Amino acid sequence: MxxxxxxxxxxxxxxxxxxxxxxxxxxxxxxxxxxxxxxxxxxxxxxxxxxxxxxxxxxxxxxxxPPRPSRPEAQGLRHLAFRVAALEPVIERLAAEGVDCEPIRVDEYTGRRFTFFADPDGLPLELYEIG
Missing domain, CATH: 3.10.180.10 (2,3-Dihydroxybiphenyl 1,2-Dioxygenase, domain 1)
Incomplete structure (x- = not known):
């Protein structure tokens, strides 16, 4: 079904x-x-x-x-992920605005690259490269 x-x-x-x-x-x-x-x-x-x-x-x-608990990770929505064609241009755009991104990692199951950053309230956001 x-x-x-x-x-x-x-x-x-x-x-x-x-x-x-x-x-x-x-x-x-x-x-x-x-x-x-x-x-x-x-x-x-x-x-x-x-x-x-x-x-x-x-x-x-x-x-x-109330603020959202992020660390340690709480139950509920873990993060919000955005698809991007390439990580580096978006990371550079964020850096120019004073937004720090974590080091780029590789998804062990898909081989795709990704990174995390936070919105102004600390909500975890992810950039997921689709190539």
Whole structure:
């Protein structure tokens, strides 16, 4: 029996500082804004961002949201991985913005190269080279 799931539609992220995270995802990572709304009743911003493959990221701000435990790794979403054609140009772009990437590693099962970095709230993000 095949899955009724057609693919990933979006991933939702909650940030501590909306302006800082908006700048990171839009200017630094280059994602396109689809919609942006301030939700008065929730004192919350909602930003819809487009990925080139049709997927989306939703960026939310909520007052007094607790920080996400990253180390030691907690249960739940481990990291968010982005496909890239080549690692080095993206790593250089991030470095120019003051974003550090871990040393490049090789996936022992696929032979593909990858690296990790963090968003402004410490959310682990991965660049996965598809060649």
């Amino acid at each position: 095949s899955s009724p799931l057609l693919g990933l539609h979006h991933v939702a992220l909650i940030c501590a500082d909306y302006a800082r995270s908006r700048d990171f995802y839009v200017r630094v990572l280059g994602l396109t804004v689809l919609a942006e709304h301030y939700r008065e009743a929730r004192e919350s911003w909602k930003l819809d961002l487009a990925l080139p493959d049709g997927g989306q990221l939703e960026l939310f701000s909520f007052p007094a949201a």
